[in-house]
Amino acid sequence: MDIYNYIKKDHRKVEDLMEQVVIAADGATRLRLFNEIKNELTIHAKSEEETFYKAVLDATRSKAVEHKMEHANEEHDEIEAFLQKVSGLSADSDQWLLHFGELKHAVMHHVEEEEGEIFEKAKTYLSADQARKLAKEMGALKKEMMAGA
Ligand SMILES: [Fe+2]
Ligand SMILES: [Fe+2]
Structure with missing residues (x-):
């Protein structure tokens, strides 16, 4: 696996969790899913950077x-701010759903840019060998971060 497919796999996982939030029946389910999303996104963004x-x-x-990379970093910060905002609200409230919607929108936008423009540029700079090595490095770093969390 190369870094592009590795990152895409992470993105699809978070997208799937976010879709589950949208159809979740109650606040407790939403909260459980959100905590998983928060953990996934935080570790993904840090190890990706x-x-x-x-x-x-x-x-x-x-x-x-x-x-472009600076812009992507800023989007990570923006997503982090949305995560903090949603964390401070009651999962049963309309406010929570509203701000979760903003978070979801920001994540989808970032993912689209990353898998589009950034991957396209990266492929002109990184060799296939480097791309495979980076997938291993990101995987190892994520494991380390999960163990430390
Ligand atoms: Fe990403
Ligand atoms: Fe990213």
Whole structure:
């Protein structure tokens, strides 16, 4: 597996969990799913930054690509802020659903950009061998983070 498929697998998992929230019957179910989403997203974003984003930045001298990666980092921060916001609300409230909707929207937008523009750029900089190594690195880092969480 290469880093692109590895990251896509994580994205599909979170998308699936977010869809389950939308159809969840009660606050307790929503909360359980949300905690899983929060954990997945936090670990995904951190390990992605430290392996994949870093490798792309190391490989490029393009200001445009550096700018794109900076933008992606800002979106991670934005998603983190939405996670904190939803965490502070009651899962039974309309407010919770409203802000969860914002979080979901931000995640979908980020995922689309990442799998589109960023993957396309990364593929011009990273060799197939590097892409496979990065999948292993991200996997190992995630495991470490999960154990420490
Ligand atoms: Fe990602
Ligand atoms: Fe990302």
